[in-house]
Amino acid sequence: VQLQASGGGLVQAGGAMRLSCAASGLSIQSYAMSWFRQAPGKEREFVAGIRRSGNNRDYSDSVKGRFTISRDIAKNTVYLQMNSLNPEDTAVYFCAAGRLILSTPLQQNEAYNYWGQGTLVTVSS
Numbered sequence: 001v002q003l004q005a006s007g008g009g010l011v012q013a014g015g016a017m018r019l020s021c022a023a024s025g026l027s028i029q030s031y032a033m034s035w036f037r038q039a040p041g042k043e044r045e046f047v048a049g050i051r052r053s054g055n056n057r058d059y060s061d062s063v064k065g066r067f068t069i070s071r072d073i074a075k076n077t078v079y080l081q082m083n084s085l086n087p088e089d090t091a092v093y094f095c096a097a098g099r100l101i102l103s104t105p106l107q108q109n110e111a112y113n114y115w116g117q118g119t120l121v122t123v124s125s
Helices: none
Strands: 002-006 009-012 017-024 032-038 044-049 057-059 067-072 076-084 091-098 118-125
Touching: 002 091, 017 032, 017 091, 017 118, 032 067, 032 076, 044 067, 044 076, 057 067, 076 091
Parallel strands: 009 118
Antiparallel strands: 002 017, 017 076, 032 044, 032 091, 044 057, 067 076, 091 118
C-alpha cells in the first residue's frame, strides 16, 4: 500500500493550492480518507476527512469554509482544495487511510492504517 501526497509548495497568503493523494494497493472506496498536518514544533492535527461512503465529510474548525476534501474514484485519488490560505496553514500535510467504523471520529489519528509521506505547504505573509 502506498499513499503518494503531492501538490505542496510555496504560496502567498490569500492564495490557493490543491493537494493530491494518489493511493495504490488499496481502493479509496473501502477506506475513510483524511488529511492531517503537522506544523513545526506542534503535534499532528486533523484537517479534513471523508468517509468511505463518500457522503460524510468533516473538517477542523480552523479550515472549515476554506478547505474542501474530495475524491476521484476512477483515479483512486483524494484531493484537498485549500483556499484563502494564511501563514498558520504552513505545515507538512499527510494523507491517511483507515477502515474506520462510523462511531470512530475521523479526527482519531490512531485509527488510520496507512499514511503518506507528507507534502510541505508554506504560506508566506
